[in-house]
Amino acid sequence: MVLNPVLGKLVSKRVVLASASPRRQEILTNVGLRFEVVPSWFKETLEKSAFAAPYEYAVETAKQKALEVANRMHVKHLRTPDVVIGADTIVTVDEQILEKPVDKQDAYRMLSRLSGKEHSVFTGVAIIHCHSKDNHLETEITDFYEETKVKFSDLSEELLWEYIHSGEPMDKAGGYGIQALGGMLVEYVHGDFLNVVGFPLNHFCKKLAELYYPPPKHNVQHKKYDSIPSVDTFENLSDGESESSNFTEHKGASKLDSSGMCSSGAIYKSESSSSVRTGFIVPLENQNGVLKSAAKVPSKILDLMDGFRASKALFVASKLKMFDHLRAKGPLKAVDIANEVGTSVCGTERLLDACAALGLLEKTPQGYSNTDSANTYLTSDGEYSLHGYIIHSNDHLWPLFTNLESAVKEGSRQNHRAFGKKEEDLFKDYYQSQEVKQRFMAAMHSIAHLTARDVATAFDLSQFKSACDLGGCTGALAHELVQIYPNLKVTVFDLPEVIANTSYFQPSGQHTAPVTFVSGDFFKDNLPEADLYILSRVLHDWPDEKVHVLLSKISAVCKPGCGILLAEMVLDDEKKIRSTALLQSLNMLVQTEGKERSGSEYQHLLEQHGFTNVKIRLTGNLLDAILCVKT
Ligand SMILES: Cc1cn([C@@H]2O[C@H](COP(=O)(O)OP(=O)(O)OP(=O)(O)O)[C@@H](O)[C@H]2O)c(=O)[nH]c1=O
Known part of the structure; x- marks a missing residue:
């Protein structure tokens, strides 16, 4: 503390x-x-x-x-x-x-x-x-x-x-x-x-203390902190949400000065009586100027408590295509957007304000406009659009997560509660209606496209001449691979109902070796021949028994030297650090029989099928990469 x-x-x-x-x-x-x-x-x-x-x-x-x-x-x-x-x-x-x-x-x-x-x-x-x-x-x-x-x-x-x-x-x-x-x-x-x-x-x-709380200029004998200043020092110095990050470099030195923060020189005493929200003890003064005990503000918990509100605000703004309208015509006033999308003015204004406060939009006297990242990620055809995944989150994952309590109690998926149907086969639900299928494919495409470069370059794959992306969906990763490794021939293998709908997602104007699409079920049909089998977000869909079935099938067709490339969110071995991946594992609980796994769990599964030299790369993007070779 x-x-x-x-x-x-x-x-x-x-x-x-x-x-x-x-x-x-x-x-x-x-x-x-x-x-x-x-x-x-x-x-x-x-x-x-x-x-x-x-x-x-x-x-x-x-x-x-x-x-x-x-x-x-x-x-x-x-x-x-x-x-x-x-x-x-x-x-x-x-x-x-x-x-x-x-x-x-x-x-x-x-x-x-x-x-x-x-x-x-x-x-x-x-x-x-x-x-x-x-x-x-x-x-x-x-x-x-x-x-x-x-x-x-x-x-x-x-x-x-x-x-x-x-x-x-x-x-x-x-x-x-x-x-x-x-x-x-x-x-x-x-x-x-x-x-x-x-x-x-x-x-x-x-070092952080030196950077963020430099000593007063007149106090020359204290050039730097030899110790971490005591808690009082920091509380009195705290500057709200720590937004003052306007660094300027000292001449000739690589140290930073947070200008304005300590201008009075009295850095060890707060000059302000206003309360700040840093998540720690906040000194409050009563009317006599006497410090009285203050409540702690548990910022992290408050953020978690409100997290769903922010998610839903993003989902609704995306669903109403507000980011598309703003890119096309912004800046726009709330009333103009309300007219464009057919919503109430007062509701639209509140939603836009919330989005602006969340950093998704900019608000100026001229109206609301997209931030750069809204243009890139939130418009439906932005370069790295996540629109498909956001809609999938709203329409599919949200109702499932509403039943998280039942999922935790029962230890199983909740499609029947969320959508009123018994789940026989994970993908039947996704593919039975054209609308749901396209929504699901768009969601998978969003993530595959966003992560493709990092997955494709996590390892040097140039020793492989042919690859088969099992469950490769729209081919987003396959297209990235053929760009990066021009000598690699990539086949995307997926269910017939997926392959029949991939044309919408193909990149235009690329003059690279084509990606081949082959339809089939990797549990039932023969696998195309390849030096490298890719399983991107596939193993997490299945329990260990099914993973073994699939890996043994791949192992049977793999010659020594051939490999498997996995792209998954990899949990830390102790399952306590990587919160995004751990929450994704809950996501798998509510909708599948699968789960996210740690690096050593994947290694163990792969080694049982003769795949050794298992290397794991955390990419810093949504998917990590694991490469192993058949010996
Ligand atoms: C002496 C000692 C070292 N380490 C680990 O040794 C790696 C050093 O290698 P590095 O090159 O500094 O880091 P890295 O692991 O390659 O990671 P990166 O920062 O990505 O280069 C780090 O892991 C350290 O914890 C321990 O865990 N315990 C010890 O007693």
Whole structure:
């Protein structure tokens, strides 16, 4: 709670952690930071000898990891984050830098060097503030490092190999994890324990304090915070919803100054008696100017409580095609939109105001107009339109979620309650009426198109010559694949009623190798031959028994070297961090017999059918990617 006001400065920002390390995700999640995970693609191959000190290497690598993500999000995803955090942990012993072992022998070499000795663990961290100006990405970089000394006991050969065979060393710098079995090897730790685990939380908070609460200009002896200021300091300094993010860079330094916040110099005392909503204790003054006890404002809970209202406002504005009208004719007044779509003026005005407050629209004296992201994502034919999925959410998922309580009590889907029919086959319902079928296909297309680039590039797939996208629906991923891998021939295999309706969704004017559409049922019919089978949002529809049926069928036609690419929302192994994916698993509960699974659950399923070398990439987009190869 004491630290929260520092992290609270990040609440209203789009924060991205540019790291695949589950430890970093956990450390930051545990202190209540809300962020998106977009693992960096930066390859850790900087020339070590070019750096005067090992920590410089770690800091530079952290910076490059974060910059790669900031650039990729800006250019490729068209989403500029506010803050990107990158980190790199290295172990140094005898002036050598140890990173993650490449294999067991390498782990053995590392651990035997560390045996009986003291070594240093450095984590370099980069905090990058991003702004988009005239479509260019501007960045302000703050970086630092932390050193912790660790001493290992003498390790016997037997212990060493037992530890290596546990598998723990492989994804960890220096080949050990101090937070788990590796803790048994450690005689002492001098310094920040979490720094060894992968993220120096204390130093990070101090850095945020320096950035967001710089000391008063006259107070020259306090150039920076040596400690995290006490809770009173932050409460008195808190600035509402932390919106004051107008950073300006200090000349010649990469530190940031939040202008105006501390202009009086009296930074340790609040000059304002107004209450603010930061989610923490708010000082209130009574009429005599005496501080009285204040209520806590549980912002996160309030947001969750109201979440459905915001969703429904978005759904209704989409359903009424308000974003389409505004793109065509905006800015428009509420009365004009009400006339266009045939709604009441007072209701329309409230809906538009809510949408503007939610950041979906802009409101000016001229009227309402779309934001850039409304044009891109909310218009029905925007470049990455989510309109299909929003309508599906409103018409199909909403009634199902209304029955969540029954789904939880009964542990099963609720189509019968929501739509009054008994469900025999998951897809029968979707495809029995033309309208529902098209709505469902549009929804699947929205997500497939939005995620296709990230899924297609999560791994280098150039070794495969042919791919078959099982349940590939409109072919959105297939089209992306043939763009990226011109030598790849892709077949989309889906039910006849889907294949018959794909023409509407085909991209126009592309001069690439065509995608082939083949109709069939992957549970009943022979599968087309391919080097790579793709299952995008397929396995999550089914319980394990059915997944085994499908995987064994694929395994039977796969030659060694052939692969499977899965695109799914991957849960963290402990099922406690990735809330979007965990909520998606509830979504599967209300409508299917399937569920979302963790990386190790997918790995286990795949390995049982002879698919090994399972690699998982969290893409930072809605779908993650898993690649494995038949051995
Ligand atoms: C010494 C030690 C390290 N680690 C992990 O080692 C990885 C370092 O590698 P990195 O290159 O800094 O990070 P990464 O895992 O490759 O992720 P990314 O940030 O995407 O590069 C990080 O995971 C750390 O937690 C532990 O979990 N426990 C320990 O005791």
